[in-house]
Amino acid sequence: MLHRLAYPLFFLLLFSSLPGAAETTPYRDELKESATKLRLPDDRYWHVLLHYKPGLFGTESLVDDPKFFLSPEGKHDPSAELNAAIDGLFAGGLEEQTIPRCRFPARYDWLIRRLTVDLTRLPEVSCPTLEEHRKRIDAKSASLIFASGHMNAPASMFGHTFLRFDSSYESPLLSYAVNYAAQIDRNDNGLVYAVKGIFGLYPGYFSILPYYDKVKEYGNMDQRDLWEYRLNFTEEEVQRMVLHVLELQGIYSDYFFFKENCSYDLLFVLEIAAPTATLTDRFHRFTIPIDTVKTVRAEGLISDPVFRPSQARKIRHIASSLDEADIGRARSVLDNTVAPREILAVDIPDADKGKILDLASEAVQLRYAKGQYTKEEYLRRFLTVLSARSTIPAAESLLTPIPAPEQPESGHESSRVALAAGIREEDPFLEVSGRPAYHDLLDADDGFTPGSQIEFSRATVRYYPDTGRFRLQEWDLVHILSLAGRDDFFRPVSWKFRTGFATKPFPGGSDALVFFLNPGGGMAWDIRPLGLVHVLLETEVNVAGRFNPDYTAGVGLSAGILRQMTRSWKTLLAARQMAGVLGDEKRGREFSAILRQGISLGHRRAIFLDVGRTISPGVHYNEGKFSVTFYF
Amino acid sequence: MKRILGIVALTLIFASTSFAGPPGNAHHNTGCGLGTVLFQANANDSSLLQAFQATTNGTMGNQTFGISSGTSECTQPKKFVQNERLNEFVYANLDTLAKDIAQGRGESVQTLAELMQVAPEKREAFYRNLQTHFAEIFPRENVEYAQVVDTIVRLSS
Numbered sequence: 001m002l003h004r005l006a007y008p009l010f011f012l013l014l015f016s017s018l019p020g021a022a023e024t025t026p027y028r029d030e031l032k033e034s035a036t037k038l039r040l041p042d043d044r045y046w047h048v049l050l051h052y053k054p055g056l057f058g059t060e061s062l063v064d065d066p067k068f069f070l071s072p073e074g075k076h077d078p079s080a081e082l083n084a085a086i087d088g089l090f091a092g093g094l095e096e097q098t099i100p101r102c103r104f105p106a107r108y109d110w111l112i113r114r115l116t117v118d119l120t121r122l123p124e125v126s127c128p129t130l131e132e133h134r135k136r137i138d139a140k141s142a143s144l145i146f147a148s149g150h151m152n153a154p155a156s157m158f159g160h161t162f163l164r165f166d167s168s169y170e171s172p173l174l175s176y177a178v179n180y181a182a183q184i185d186r187n188d189n190g191l192v193y194a195v196k197g198i199f200g201l202y203p204g205y206f207s208i209l210p211y212y213d214k215v216k217e218y219g220n221m222d223q224r225d226l227w228e229y230r231l232n233f234t235e236e237e238v239q240r241m242v243l244h245v246l247e248l249q250g251i252y253s254d255y256f257f258f259k260e261n262c263s264y265d266l267l268f269v270l271e272i273a274a275p276t277a278t279l280t281d282r283f284h285r286f287t288i289p290i291d292t293v294k295t296v297r298a299e300g301l302i303s304d305p306v307f308r309p310s311q312a313r314k315i316r317h318i319a320s321s322l323d324e325a326d327i328g329r330a331r332s333v334l335d336n337t338v339a340p341r342e343i344l345a346v347d348i349p350d351a352d353k354g355k356i357l358d359l360a361s362e363a364v365q366l367r368y369a370k371g372q373y374t375k376e377e378y379l380r381r382f383l384t385v386l387s388a389r390s391t392i393p394a395a396e397s398l399l400t401p402i403p404a405p406e407q408p409e410s411g412h413e414s415s416r417v418a419l420a421a422g423i424r425e426e427d428p429f430l431e432v433s434g435r436p437a438y439h440d441l442l443d444a445d446d447g448f449t450p451g452s453q454i455e456f457s458r459a460t461v462r463y464y465p466d467t468g469r470f471r472l473q474e475w476d477l478v479h480i481l482s483l484a485g486r487d488d489f490f491r492p493v494s495w496k497f498r499t500g501f502a503t504k505p506f507p508g509g510s511d512a513l514v515f516f517l518n519p520g521g522g523m524a525w526d527i528r529p530l531g532l533v534h535v536l537l538e539t540e541v542n543v544a545g546r547f548n549p550d551y552t553a554g555v556g557l558s559a560g561i562l563r564q565m566t567r568s569w570k571t572l573l574a575a576r577q578m579a580g581v582l583g584d585e586k587r588g589r590e591f592s593a594i595l596r597q598g599i600s601l602g603h604r605r606a607i608f609l610d611v612g613r614t615i616s617p618g619v620h621y622n623e624g625k626f627s628v629t630f631y632f
Numbered sequence: 633m634k635r636i637l638g639i640v641a642l643t644l645i646f647a648s649t650s651f652a653g654p655p656g657n658a659h660h661n662t663g664c665g666l667g668t669v670l671f672q673a674n675a676n677d678s679s680l681l682q683a684f685q686a687t688t689n690g691t692m693g694n695q696t697f698g699i700s701s702g703t704s705e706c707t708q709p710k711k712f713v714q715n716e717r718l719n720e721f722v723y724a725n726l727d728t729l730a731k732d733i734a735q736g737r738g739e740s741v742q743t744l745a746e747l748m749q750v751a752p753e754k755r756e757a758f759y760r761n762l763q764t765h766f767a768e769i770f771p772r773e774n775v776e777y778a779q780v781v782d783t784i785v786r787l788s789s
Contacts, residue, residue, distance in 0.1 A: 136699050171743035173725075174717065176699070209698045212725055212743075354735070361731055368667070375667045379773035382666070382727070386734035390766030393736060 024090050027121050031086050034115055041079035043114075048271045049107050049244070051253070052078055053280070062260060064203075065251045070100060085111055092123035102127035106243035106272060133246055134239075137176050137208070139165035142238045142273070144266075144302055145177065146227040146293050147218045148408055149449040156224070157439060157449050159289040159408065161263045163270075164211055164228070165242060172228070173212040178245050180206050180265040182255035197257040204255030204265060206248045215308070221369055223312035227408060229293070229302035237273035244272045263289040267296075274301055288437060290447070293409045307404035311362055315489050317402045318359045326352055330359040331488055333385065334367075340388035350392050355399070357389040363489050411447025412603040413631035414438050420608075422625025431473065431625065433460035441481055441562065442570050442598030442608060451483035451524065451532050451562060462503075472513060476500040483534045483562065485526035494524040494534055506546055506587075507618030514544040520558065531563030531571075540578060540588075547584035554578040554588035568600040590616040604631050664706035664776040666726050709781035718747040722784075723777045730770055736763035748788065761787060 051062045071084035088100030143164040149157035163178040182202035264287040267279040277299040332338040368378035420431040435458035462473035477500040484492035498518045520538030560574030580588020594612035611624040703723045732738030
């Protein structure tokens with residue numbers, strides 16, 4: 001059987017390639033010549049296709065996987081890669097994955113168009129898997145999806161972006177999502193994780209998954225809202241993106257979480273559809289996902305988004321439409337003290353019964369996702385709530401639409417400089433401060449997670465004109481604060497982490513630069529009309545030669561109220577008492593109280609007014625300052 | 633200096649314990665029925681790790697090209713087997729579908745109607761029909777997706 005098949009196949013190959021070989025060489029040279037004439041190796045689109053960027057040692061592709069290049073010099077040599085691609089036009093075969101035209105369809109789609117290649121003079125190839133994938137994805141248009149921050153993980157405030165190929169189905173759930181992410185090692189701990197992420201030691205891969213899986217992942221597991229921005233691309237342009245994503249299948253690039261991250265690599269895919277847009281060239285050191293959305297919007301490629309609320313937002317919304325008694329009923333269903341069926345017998349409108357049970361079923365799912373129920377317990381509770389719920393007609397319980405918060409791209413810009421003038425006791429001072437990223441507790445919340453702060457490398461330099469003193473007042477390497485309100489359904493932990501250098505006063509009017517490390521954890525509650533009330537247990541280590549011995553370590557409590565006075569005016573009143581327990585215990589004792597006001601003047605400017613008092617043994621002072629802040 | 637390092641380490645340990653979120657088990661269940669959570673709950677990790685994870689947007693899965701997800705490990709529905717997209721959708725969204733069927737509305741039942749080619753003017757009745765038969769569609773906690781598809785197809789034919 002094998003023999004009988006193999007012989008004709010052999011002859012077929014022989015005859016199809018032999019006459020070809022004589023003829024293809026001149027055609028191949030002809031194509032190479034016209035590629036040179038058209039300067040294709042320098043063509044912008046060729047550089048987008050191969051992810052070429054000017055590097056320290058000349059042009060270099062940001063793709064690190066050797067499989068992505070047809071020429072061994074391909075990573076560094078666009079011209080060699082182009083010649084290899086032309087050679088690849090003449091490659092045939094039966095194994096689809098080894099045929100360049102099937103493996104790199106976007107590259108060849110462009111090359112064939114630019115060189116007006118006569119396909120009849122090439123070996124015939126068919127790419128059934130490629131065609132099947134294209135048909136399955138069935139892309140008609142595309143959307144850029146932004147996942148907003150996680151309630152209790154300020155680092156996620158940078159957001160995340162991915163792409164969706166919208167199909168001919170009405171339901172977006174049936175579309176496919178394209179995501180670029182680092183392939184991480186499950187066994188790595190947080191620190192290893194951070195180091196590998198920063199230094200590009202994880203490979204980044206593109207993935208394609210049904211959008212409903214992404215909705216589950218972001219909306220139901222992570223409780224992150226999604227924003228869907230329709231891209232203004234034609235079907236043909238979208239198809240090119242599909243081809244490019246397919247040729248990136250199984251290809252890695254080193255993942256750097258500050259620059260070459262999820263959002264950055266996605267910009268290459270957008271440039272495939274919109275080669276005239278400047279996207280990847282706008283980001284040099286940091287690629288903050290929301291900034292890429294702003295850039296794409298500035299290039300006119302997207303307009304207003306569709307908002308897809310997370311399950312947490314849904315739960316809060318249902319709860320907000322119920323009175324105290326009904327929320328209590330939902331809680332008792334959740335606590336298992338009232339059977340779901342008993343809710344049906346309560347003398348309240350059907351609409352409210354429906355909402356109570358909806359609240360309960362969402363909360364049951366949430367608890368299961370958090371690992372608070374076993375699968376058996378979850379299934380039993382989930383199904384009893386739902387079967388009671390199914391007896392209330394839908395029309396009886398129509399919920400008002402969930403209001404969308406401010407669009408994420410409408411928020412203030414990430415970098416900030418501030419000029420300030422103030423007075424400490426009788427001593428006036430001037431200050432300049434700056435930070436590359438990202439959000440201060442008192443910055444306007446529009447587009448950000450309320451109650452959160454994440455700042456990197458904020459440096460403040462202070463000058464006292466009367467005494468001529470010039471000081472590095474503060475250099476916060478990292479300052480993260482997450483104040484997440486607790487309520488009937490959510491019990492998040494609030495926490496802070498701050499480390500850096502600060503100039504601290506010592507008795508006798510002198511001061512010294514101190515290294516500090518200050519973590520803390522606690523709770524917060526959104527108490528109306530007061531605001532977000534929070535209490536944290538903190539520890540702090542200070543290190544400087546002026547301490548005796550050269551450090552002090554303490555524990556203490558901090559408490560405060562953060563309040564949104566008007567849409568653009570925020571106030572923070574906070575106090576903190578620390579007690580030294582190790583090292584220079586006396587110097588570890590410190591009380592401080594501060595009142596801060598922040599008034600936003602659009603997303604480029606804000607003014608702040610801070611007044612405070614600090615008391616420690618032998619040192620006490622009042623301080624006030626007024627600052628004008630510019631975001632850029 | 634050693635002592636300082638020790639103190640710093642102690643402070644960090646305090647920090648990481650105070651950041652630890654609620655305890656819980658990760659769900660890696662794969663299966664053909666309800667309660668199959670595809671992704672590990674991030675809520676199980678400490679906030680600190682979560683903070684880093686969110687930054688890199690790391691994936692731990694290896695299913696990078698899930699163009700057709702496949703339901704082959706499960707019993708297949710009797711009818712409608714040719715509707716692969718329907719099978720995959722019900723398989724992957726069974727919990728949401730249960731919720732939406734019980735409520736008689738929602739994006740997942742709309743998607744279901746589209747996949748079953750229910751004419752737009754008949755959809756309200758379709759949703760209502762599924763809602764009233766909730767107990768029939770989900771008769772047991774361990775109901776599998778194939779039975780759900782079979783029952784839905786039977787109810788709407």
